[in-house]
Amino acid sequence: MLARVAQTLYWIARDLERAESFARLLEVGQAAALEGDSSNGAGGRLVWEPLVEIAGDMDRFLATHRRADERSVPWFLTFGRDNPDSIVACLNRARENARSVRDRLPTEVWEGINDAWLDLIEWPPERITRDGVYPFCQGIRRSSYLILGLVEQSMRRDEGWQFMRLGRFLERAERSARLVQASQSAQARNSLDEDVLDLHGWRALLGDASAHEAYLQVDASALSPESISRFLMLDPRFPRSVAFCLGEVESAIGDLVAMDAMAPNPAPLVLARTARDMVEGAARKPWGGPEVADFIERLLARCTSIDLALGDSCFLAAYERTPIGQHAQASRQAQN
């Protein structure tokens, strides 16, 4: 498969996953802000600031917004032009990328992505402020499920599908890990008073990962921050847990090697294996304490290195960027 096409498919899947995860994040953030006693004043920060940390970076946010609250954060994550990873930006990128490889996507998948975009641009941005984020986020999630369903139902399990699977699960692993990380640090900041356990916030975390019901089936009796974060990091069967996602990443790379779409024993495979070893090691040990933060940090770094290794060994990073001026020349080619 063409290196450029492989990379583009990988990024389509990443961007779609990212948009969906931000939509879910926002919905739960809104729910948490409405219910808890943190709905206004200083308490609002407890809900909205972690959202910015999970979704992007605080410094960039503060460059254009005074503070994180129920107006600025939803805007930043949905339509914010100052945010290169806003939901709108992610979908726009996914759509432009899909257009550039549409010969490799089943028509239904391209139509699904294009329609999601066409629906999105019909959405008046001010509705976010007026009606809240829920209808918007629900639309995004539904589009995402639809596209994913089309991918699963109509794509041959070839290299293209594997690269999309790889992108989707690597992105999801990172998102879940950052979710837990942000909650950990929020807890560390706020639990000076050890008696007040912010269970409300931790349950919201399960909502973020659409994990609440799954979690209750596994471990309804012990609703504690540790058990929740362990579930999201290490559960081997929940499709949004970091352990599950990294398993898919490793398996996708393995399948790509097996179908000769990657050179034998490539660096990304080696890295994915060690990531899995880290997760398995952690599962054998008691969970909790300060080493958890360190573990998550190392795991996130590993995800980044898998992405970089894919760029070097497989996507031929040297030519990944469209040369400046190509678009201008392309638009001048006579098609008479």
Added chain:
Amino acid sequence: MPLFTDYTTDGFFDEMFEAPDLPREEYRRLFSGLKMLRPATFTARSALVDRAYLTQGITFAHGGREQPFPFDLLPRLITAGEWVDLQQGLAQRVRALDRFIADIYGERRAVADGVIPNALVSTCEGYVREMVGVVPPLGRFVHVAGIDLVRDDHGTWRVLEDNLRCPSGLSYVVQNRAFMRRAFPEAFSDHHVEPVGHAPFLLLSALMASAPEGRDSPRVVVLTPGPANAAYYEHAFLAQQMGVPLVEGRDLTVRDRRVYLRTTAGRERVDVIYRRIDDGFLDPAALQADSLLGVAGLMQSFREGRVAVCNAVGTGVADDKAVYAYVPDLIRYFLGEEPMLEQVPTYLLGREDEREYVLANLDSLVVKAVDGAGGYGMLIGPHATPGERQAFAKRVRANPRGYIAQETIRLSRAPTLVGDRFRARHVDLRPFILYGEHPVVVPGGLTRVALRDGSLVVNSSQGGGSKDTWVLSD
């Protein structure tokens, strides 16, 4: 029949009607079907197709917004008898033009024998010196041709121009039919329509037949300038339908004078390149150095016969509108046959007497730049202001070889949905000829419609739409 309320033919040749309310024989069943249909039903279906085109991304940018490529749901019909003549005439024309191009870059017999002046040939804008002496596989230069046909006041088909570089529109032929079937299925009942869905397969066969010798199961690719190009949809569609990779120049690399794909697992040999970029941009090492769309080393590989480039480089010589005037003679010379298709009477402005006649009669003639395409660089005398005519006359005098003039053809018209009823609009027809071992004409072609009232310009870049074109098989 409210859809046809106030429909008039205004003395033009109408594709559907002999006279108001009197449809031509081949249109009668369609006409009675349409009479049963409520206008609201028809317009609703039309809107549905628009949305489907938008979803598919079959669009063009208009005022910064994406608009669906306009598609009119009333098909254009061609009878079996008419089509047999057209098909033979088109195949004949393309065979002759292909031989002519091979001759230009080879022995130049046609020049030596005085059929066409040497000066005319080597001053063609599309002439590529680097091609002298090159013999592509099968000796074939033209693999895909789009020959534009129009019908005059008497309903006579005439060739308007030849497009032998990167003719565009085959994807619309296939897609218009697919959407037509979905939106207006009952129109097909009682008609036997020649299918067109296999056109991409015919294209692939022509491309494979042109692979360098000794390459079994040759690897074909479509070379696109990228999504910024207006015809990008077509490039992606054809690649997908042929099941071959759609590549940009940066996806290809030349090693040891062979062309390769850059894949995630290393290099993969390429045998045939169906390119949709202009000659000059193909190879920055051999042609235009600033090209970001091409592949360095491609020309050498092509010249040595290690890769096929389709259409071959340099086919623009036969697109030249001054060469057009000689095509009937070229057919007689190369094939020993009488031309089967009429042309439009053409004046060469390089000849003094013809130039003076044209300049004196600009208000009744059409003047075209010899290398123009897409409806640009032309003056439609009867529609132009005196100022425009003067400006054009100046350009002609400064560069007479750069222009030709033709009699104004009163293009035929066909009913086209405008608002909630049919109005007559001018149409042309672009059939596609795919040439591997033998020329194959895709049944029908793309009927293009000038959507603005009275306009003669059918190009999609200038507000043209299209119709599904049915060749009836009995």
